[in-house]
Amino acid sequence: MRFWNWRAMNMHGRAGRSLVAAALLAVIGLTGSSAAAQATGVRAFSSAQARDGVNALEAQLNELEERYLVPAVVESRFRLESRFNDAKVAYLLADYPRASVLFVAVVDNDRVRQFDSYAEALYLLGDSLYQMRSFRAARSYFRRVVELGPAEFYQPAIVRLLEIAGEIDDYSGVDALYARLDNLEQVNPALHYTRGKTLYQEGRYQAAQPWFQRAARDPQYELIARYFEGVTLAADGDIAAAREAFSSLVTKIPSTPEESRVVDLGHLALGRLAYEERQFDRAIDHYLQLPRTSPYFERSLYELTWSLVSKESYQAALRNLDILLISDPDPRFVPEAKLLMADLSMRLRQYDQARLWFNDIIATFTPVRTELVSFIEEQPDLQSFFVELVRQDLEGLRPEYMPTMVSDWVDGEPLMADARQLVEDGAFTQADIDEAEEALKEVEQMLSYGSNIEAFPVLSEGWKRGVALEAQLISLEEQLIAYELQQAQSVLGPSERARVAELEEELVTLREQHQRGPQSVDDLQSRSTAIRQDFQHLNREMERVAFDIESLTVNLDGIDTYLSQNPVEGFSAEDRAKIRQIRQQMRDDISALQAEHQRLTREVGSVQRQFGARDAMLVQQRDARERYHARLSELGELIDEQSARLSTSSRSGALALAEQRRRLPELKSRLNAYFSGIDEVIDERVVDIRATVTIERQELASYQQELDQWRLDTERTVSSIALWNFSRVDDEFEALIRRGHVGLLDVGWQRKEDATRDINQLFEDRSTEINVLREAFREVR
Template sequence: MTATLPALALALSLGAAPAPSPAAKPGDALAPLPASLSTRASAVEAVEAQLRTAEQGLRYVEAQFTERPEPSSADSQQKRFSEGELYSLLGDWPAASVLFYDLVSDPDFKSNPRYPEAVFYLADALYQQKNDIGARVYLRDVLSLPLPPQRYKEAVSRYLAVAGRLQQFEGIDAYVEKVRQLSGGVLAPDIAYVHARGTFKRADLSPEEHQQRSRALFAPLAQSPGRFRVQAVYHLGVLSVQAGDHPAAIAQFQRIVATGPDAVVSTGLPEPEAQRFRELARLSLGRLLYETGRYEEALDQYSQVPRESERFPESLLEVAWTYVRKQDFTQAKNATDILLLVAPQSQLAPEAQILQGHLLQKLRQYEEALETYDGVARAFAPARDKVDALLRVNQDPVAYFDNLLARNERSLDVSTLLPPLALQYASTQKEVAEAVRMVGDLDSGRQGAGEAKAIAERILEALDARGLEAFPELQEGYTRAEAVDTALTLVDQALVQAETGLVAEKLTPAEREKLLVAQGEREAQRRRFASLPTTSHELAARRQRMQARVDTVDRDAFRLGYELQSLHANAAAVRKWVEDTREERQADPAEEREFLVQLQAEIATLRDLQTELDRTRARLATERQSTDTSLEGESAIRARYAIALQQEHAMLHAGEARLSGEDTRVLLRMHAVRSRADVLRSRVAVARVALRARLEHRLKSIRDKVRAEQALLQGYEQEVASASGDARNLVGRIAYESFRRVRQQFYELVLKADTGTVDVAFSRTQDNAATIQKIAKEKSDALRALDAEFRDVLSTEGGD
């Protein structure tokens, strides 16, 4: 290897090995370097500078990673609390609930002074996500803990709201009484309103007790100005309606819609909310005035419902019926015309059409009445027949729905079975909406438990397979330590090259031959050592290349997943078709069973493929998060190169004893540099051990937590599976009842239309009969008049 000492010094100062000349010959590598003593000394100085740089890097590793104490459990808890509090302020409730659940479930955190506040934040995050059951559990917990008065009031307010929605009121009186004491004997308006509204919704009270309690809670709010006054007055009006006291109810609703001194003034209530209560009050007032025969006043209230209001169609229908009561059929028909124009898709539209047919009949517009009735029948008769077929598909429709839902593992949305027209009627029914929401929650819970289980497994796999890569901070420290080790290897390389220039000419031919062999082995290792990334740019480029490869495979996996989902849907559709058309096909039972067995085998294969695909995508996700080459592989390459350098240095040792004068002093200086490098290498080893110890501690801590969560997840999965099974049966029954009610609703609409058609024919027949009778009477009267007029003539002729 040929190189001038100035070039060697420059290479050492840059921390890189000089590349061998392609034209170099084996014998040239050992030729003595024509360098002066000062040049050799400057080369050693360059190596020393390189060593100082490595030592500075090692000091940084020791100061920032190995000698800095690990964060204590209290510090980690405080950090998670602060992050959770920040997410709560930002409104990121899922993230906040995860962080606070982690804190609350930590046994060590229960003694922390901030534990009650963490439980409150967790309950509040669940409350904001409409997870009423979970929120109620943690709200009950937090209400038993020491809380500041204001925080306790907030917890009670949320607990009252949740209790009202769940209809579970155990213990609320004690909580409200404590809040009253904290507030100096008077409830804050927001808590008082939530308490009053919850009491108003209670179904476990007798009518008398319900009236008494609700009035006692709403009356103070209705008498004092504030943002809850309008709501309180409205609820008092509803309570009067329930009690049958219509005059009192009218007086309460008039306070809301009036503008005089007796009007209810809203303070702080948002205008959309105030407008909503005004519209409700007008509708309620109109109905009460209608019931008491004050039709003009009722029409006046209905007319003040804004056209853009969602209750405008409802007001139009009630306007029509008010005109019907007044026997003004033309105005009533005009109201139905407007309703059908502004809200043709409303559920009130068919009722308005039926009423319009009756009105047209009253107005003797029989052709238009028949067309209206026929339109209703044409729209709803096919949907009624489809629902009929759905209900008659099996001797036990509930079992049919249960079996269908049990096979449908991806979705429990029974509404997909209904025709589109029937869907809008079934989906708006409260019990179906609640059932679908409940099943959706259970499905999300089952999916979440499955995802959590998969995540736990992935975490354990990542901890076992990735080690340091799972902890970026430790990985950075370990990478810096490896960089120092690499720098020390480069120092060894520079020292060996400098020693070669100093000692090579003192070697015997045999020793030179051995040195050539050692240099050849070292050069082979050097090429692999030089291929390792040494800059941040090279590391980023390698990471980008590997991530691109992972993304390509992941796109293919996503496409395959979509195809598997399509095959799942096709299989479910085929099986449903086989069952629904069994009576029509009259197939051989043996052939059908064989076909179904084959179909089930295909479905099982699809499930296995989906499982394998999910596992593959999970591995891809792990690989995407960690696409750097393993540090252990780089360490092995560097270690082999260091061994080759040591062997080459051993070959040079024989010639060191033959040096003299200044050459010996330069060599001793090189040995001193090597000794310092060995000391630094020992410190690097100590840093590695410390980082590994920290790694093992963190791995054990996380493994213990993950395994504890896995044990909890197993219990959650069993509970969700049990609840999902019950829900399937429940939703099957609710679906059947909902479909039956929809069918009954459509049946009644079609029946009314058919009855209207018959009524039109009957009315037309009556009109024709009346016309015939009138004509016959007129004819008879005319004949009698003629007979009377010509009676004398006829009698005279008879006499003659």
């Protein structure tokens, strides 16, 4: 693996080590001239340059502390508030699963009840669950918001409770909510609208009307409330008032796509009212108002067609149906449209075209129904069969309830769509629980390693920048000491030279370790990229192995199929036993390979999570860098001891340079304190997260128990709906085929009637002509 193949390593191989040693030996050599300093590669420093360098390091350290450590410490002191903010950010980003998990950890904490944000946390948790379609779980949190009494989220929570009542068709408790609203002096227009809609869904049309009228006074709900007002008036039998409501609606100029759809619904409603009153021209005018971009365009075309049929404008009706079929309508519309086109063709005496449409219906649905009947006959117990299908669907296997040819037709049934949505909600919830469980395992695993800092991206970034700053500090320190040492060579005594040589032996190795480590944020990023690429390569190899194992499974299945279809009676009993033994051994080997593959996959994932900004390798490199700094400091102290021996002309400059260099250990201590502070924050957060993980495991266990009970309650209900829908579709297909055959008979009968009528007309015309000739002949005679 090439984990450590970065630029620094390439620069410092074996040849690099010898060059480093040579450079250091040159540094501590006997020459002290500036030219010699340049020749050895030692950088010359003035006190001003050293001061600028140290000041730059101090400024970077100040920024690191202010940008990363101080906010982290403050956040640790206010962990609950921080978690609330994290949850709110996840909610605003529409990451509702993560938001719900974070909000649960907030609202389950007793301390949060003292905060003003408690009601907001409850509401946002409920709304996160609502967006995930976990309506019953969401309802419990919205009720807790309502129980807190009138406040900022009181009315929005009631809005959600009324919407949930409509979603799950359970209106228990809504009257109590209405009573709460009646006690309020000011009510949000959203509540007026939602209250009216809930009453409408309950079938209480008269009670709903005044609330829609109140909601219509607000510009945000004016159009949609006006539409529902018209719907409730029409449902209540007040057609004139309904027409007035819809007429006022369609005069509005929409400003949003939602408002455009409401205006389209208004035109549809007026068209239907006009059609019922046999005012077909007026109905056609309203249907023509819907643009092709409207989601209700196909419905308007279909209803427009019937208006034209009622006007006996058959040719125009046929053109409309052609457009409808081209626009890719709902599959359930297609046969009705084709049958209507056949009827219209008959009325236009286009019998060949009518016959084509009727034959098309028969040819399309006869094989489908044959498949359905065959499917039914193959099942000894349809009820049990559909129970098993639903059970598989609940387990995420996603079987098809129907043969492929009719799945689109079946899915168009509203009740079946609701049943499928119910099953999908259950599967989605189970997937969420499983995903959450896996996530908790990964979190626990990540927290167990030094790389746990990667769980906190901001702190990880701060740590990396700290490492880069530490490398800069050490590099500046070694350059300053190398230059100072070179300047002090002339005053070193034998014992000092021996001490320098002793330190040099340690510094060569330590300097190599320092240089081998990352020197900048870019180096750290390159290291992360290299590690990621290596693990990507490993994962690709694991995928290839998984494919090979799957191929072995397929081959074994093929062998089993061949042997089941081609008995091996020609083999001896011993050979047959060997074949069985080999097949069993293959199964065992494949199972062992699959188990080993899963183990290796988990192990690779575990190892990958061990690498990060604070992993074992980087910690070792920081330890080596710390020892390097300590030895450099010793060398600096030795140089300081010789400063009194320098000449008067050199002493002031050397002291000024040493003064700046002596600031570096202080900065290094601050940097160490910076790293320690981040460590403390991480340790606190790890403890906090572990406690949260424990709570979440308990919550998941509770959710799983509820879901298991829900499955038992749902399984037979949904299977009964599927069975009923299956039988109903069979009846519908039979009816369509029957209508096609009856249509063909009607075509033949109508042709015969037309021929008879034509013959009778010819006889009548002939008799008339004969009578005219007779009269004319009588006059001639």
